[in-house]
Amino acid sequence: MLWLVSAQLVNGIAIGMIYALMSFGLSIIKGLLNIPNFAHGALYALGAYICYSAVSMGLPFALGLLAAFAGAALAGWALQRFAIQPASKSGYLAQLVTLFGAALVIEQMLLIGWGTIGLSYSPPPLLRGAVNLGFTVVPKYIAFASVFSALVIVSVWLLIERTKFGAYLRAGIERPDTTRALGINVDLLLGVGMMMGAGLAGLAGGLALPLVGATSTMGGDMLGIAFVVLVIGGLGSLYGSVAAGVLVGVVQSLTAIAAPAASTAIIYAAMIGILLFRPQGLFGER
Amino acid sequence: MQMTPTRRAFLSYAAALGAAPILPAVAQKTGTVTMGVITPTTGTFAYAGDLVARGAALALEMHGSNVLGTNVRLLTRDDEGKPASGVRRVQEAATSDGMRYFIGAYSSAVGLAESEVAQREKLLQFAAGGSEDFTGTRCGRYTFQWSAHPYTAIRATLEYVRKSFPQKKTIYTLTADYVFGHALLKYTRIVAAELGFELVGNDNHPFGERQYTQYLTKVVAAKPDILLLNTAGADAVTAIRQFANFGADNISVVGPWTLEVDQLAELAPEMRTGLILGQNYYPDVDTPANKEFVAAYNKKFAALPGYSSAYAYDAIRTLLLAMENANSVEVPAVIKALERMSWDGVLGRMSIDPNTHQLVRPYFVARCKPASAMRHTADFAEIVATGNAPQPSQLNECKQMPEL
Known part of the structure; x- marks a missing residue:
């Protein structure tokens, strides 16, 4: 039994890191714009399709991931510049509806551009097969995806916490009016922040391509989990989403031992439980 | 007014x-x-x-x-x-x-x-x-x-496996948690007993599941000869994609009612090669x-x-x-x-x-070809067996057809 728990723990941490990457981008956008990005799932799907197209053209997978990040970041910038910014003048609700609409538009564009048949891609030969840990086997690609996600999160963390740009960004999130008064272009910061968040969604999509393929509706599946992670981590906490992502992956994985059919439902039940006893989430401050 | x-x-x-x-x-x-x-x-x-x-x-x-x-x-x-x-x-x-x-x-x-x-x-x-x-x-x-009927499907598929791979005896099932999956699982148990297979485990997964590694970790640990997918549609496609990542080539993937021709294009060739799939229809009929x-x-x-x-x-x-x-x-x-x-x-x-x-x-059993053996882009598999065993009447629960 102990080996099975250990095996599911390893699997849960690996999957949880991918959830964390997705939720980290969502958390950045929530912090910047103070709105939940309902188009985040569609950007994730866009990243998967861009990555697929890149590798289909013969580019290495690494460049496919880069293209997924860049393409989704560009879409995020366009979304901010031409949809959210104009809608912000009409208030919070208008922005929410705009993001809902944008998600549907992106999904339909994916269908038009790539068709209704889902797409699959096998990882590069180096990442195929599994690593035997003695008590369990872990697919090499899942191990790679989790380590890669962790590295990306750490890099973005360093960018935000240890650079001048990051200081501006944090100031723009926490005190936008004061930041403007200091002569900093907050709108530009918001645009760059949106690009970063959207790019991370696209990167997560590219990373998920060998695991879940590319379908126009894949964003909706992942968005549900990403919001659960965001709420559990705490809406005000950028890094809470990372811890919560891993937690959700582990809980989901461990539940599969005793009640496999409930392994998805359990994460929603956990979210309700946490909201009841700690409405600000595990790491939220307010 | x-x-x-x-x-x-x-x-x-x-x-x-x-x-x-x-x-x-x-x-x-x-x-x-x-x-x-x-x-x-x-x-x-x-x-x-x-x-x-x-x-x-x-x-x-x-x-x-x-x-x-x-x-x-x-x-x-x-x-x-x-x-x-x-x-x-x-x-x-x-x-x-x-x-x-x-x-x-x-x-x-x-x-x-x-x-x-x-x-x-x-x-x-x-x-x-x-x-x-x-x-x-x-x-x-x-x-x-x-x-x-699910019985016809399971019987045709497992009969082929029994005849073609007599050394494969143990089965782990992954089942969609709704009427379709439950029906397939019910008849898997019946037919497995009829044909001498041993069921070593089963996990039910929710409809629309997109994360299968927690189930597949258990499958690989149980070391069955066969992973039988009592699931279909996008769920099955995702499960097969993720199972391919485990590199467990010694476990045969069998789907009695899992993927039809329409969906085989969704899998990369190396993911579908060797899959044994029951088919309601195949263009080569x-x-x-x-x-x-x-x-x-x-x-x-x-x-x-x-x-x-x-x-x-x-x-x-x-x-x-x-x-x-x-x-x-x-x-x-x-x-x-x-x-x-x-x-x-x-x-x-x-x-x-x-x-x-x-x-x-009749119900058809097809085996997926490697990419090198495909004659054209949609030549995914070949029919390797046909079965038409009806559901045994004692197992049918339709009491009586009402009058019109």
């Missing part, structure tokens, strides 16, 4: 409302037979919606859009792969558009919910899907089942009606048909044949004709069991 309804106006409205329920019947008698194609164009089975519509339209077109001198029209509705939506669409189409025949649904859960409406509104339903309830506990005089169908489909759509299109094509073709056999377009007469007739269908010589309304038909 405020309008006060006059007594005459009130009576007119009342008469109009009273007549509303019989309007569809009037429409039916005035020269057009309306057939519904209630199928998912969104949701988990979204890929199938257009393909079903294509097959239905082709069957009608090849019949001249006419039967017994009466025009036939098709109307298509999206059931979203959801029972509630399917029921609503069937009810709306019957009430507003005079629909008296329909094919659907593609998903068992949706089709079973629609079956209730079919019995209540006296609509002839030609269903597809893997639940045994269509012809079992929830059988009805107005519902016919085109797809094979060697019958005159199928050759005619494949040629016409290929000419019109520049593609090979799959299960979705074949189901719709054959169901509509069969309904039109039954109308001619009955010399009537009235639902009760067509039902009686279906119950007694035998015909050359797409799958071969076909008939319907009048006690259950299950189509008596």
Whole structure:
């Protein structure tokens, strides 16, 4: 039994890191714009399709991931510049509806551009097969995806916490009016922040391509989990989403031992439980 | 200005409302037979919606859009792969558009919910899907089942595995947690016992699951000879993608009712090579009606048909044949004709069991080819076995077909 728990723990941490990457981008956008990005799932799907197209053209997978990040970041910038910014003048609700609409538009564009048949891609030969840990086997690609996600999160963390740009960004999130008064272009910061968040969604999509393929509706599946992670981590906490992502992956994985059919439902039940006893989430401050 | 309804106006409205329920019947008698194609164009089975519509339209077109001198029209509705939506669409189409025949649904859960409406509104339903309830506990005089019975599917698939891979003896099942998966699991247990397989584990997964590694970790740890997927659609595609990442080549992946031709394109060649899949339909089926169908489909759509299109094509073709056999377009007469007739269908010589309304038909087992052996882009597999063992009568739970 102990080996099975250990095996599911390893699997849960690996999957949880991918959830964390997705939720980290969502958390950045929530912090910047103070709105939940309902188009985040569609950007994730866009990243998967861009990555697929890149590798289909013969580019290495690494460049496919880069293209997924860049393409989704560009879409995020366009979304901010031409949809959210104009809608912000009409208030919070208008922005929410705009993001809902944008998600549907992106999904339909994916269908038009790539068709209704889902797409699959096998990882590069180096990442195929599994690593035997003695008590369990872990697919090499899942191990790679989790380590890669962790590295990306750490890099973005360093960018935000240890650079001048990051200081501006944090100031723009926490005190936008004061930041403007200091002569900093907050709108530009918001645009760059949106690009970063959207790019991370696209990167997560590219990373998920060998695991879940590319379908126009894949964003909706992942968005549900990403919001659960965001709420559990705490809406005000950028890094809470990372811890919560891993937690959700582990809980989901461990539940599969005793009640496999409930392994998805359990994460929603956990979210309700946490909201009841700690409405600000595990790491939220307010 | 405020309008006060006059007594005459009130009576007119009342008469109009009273007549509303019989309007569809009037429409039916005035020269057009309306057939519904209630199928998912969104949701988990979204890929199938257009393909079903294509097959239905082709069957009608090849019949001249006419039967017994009466025009036939098709109307298509999206059931979203959801029972509630399917029921609503069937009810709306019957009430507003005079629909008296329909094919659907593609998903068992949706089709079973629609079956209730079919019995209540006296609509002839030609269903597809893997639940045994269509012809079992929830059988009805107005519902016919085109797809094979789960017993037939499991028996044909595992019989092939037993004969071709006698050294493979242990099975781990992954089962979709709804009626379809449960039916397959029930018959997996029965057939495995009949053929001498040992079931070493099973996990039920929720419908629409997108994360399978937690189940697959258990599968790999149990070291079975066979991973049997009692799941279908996007769920099965995702499970196979993720299993491919484990590199467990010594475990054979078998899907008795898992992926049809339409979906094999969703898997990369190295993910599908060697898969053993039960098939309700495969384009290589060697019958005159199928050759005619494949040629016409290929000419019109520049593609090979799959299960979705074949189901719709054959169901509509069969309904039109039954109308001619009955010399009537009235639902009760067509039902009686279906119950007694035998015909050359797409799958071969076909008939319907009048006690259950299950189509008596063959089931095919296909083995996926490596990319190097494919003759063209859609040459995914070859038929390696055919089975037609019907569900043993003692296992059937359809008590008695009600009177019309």
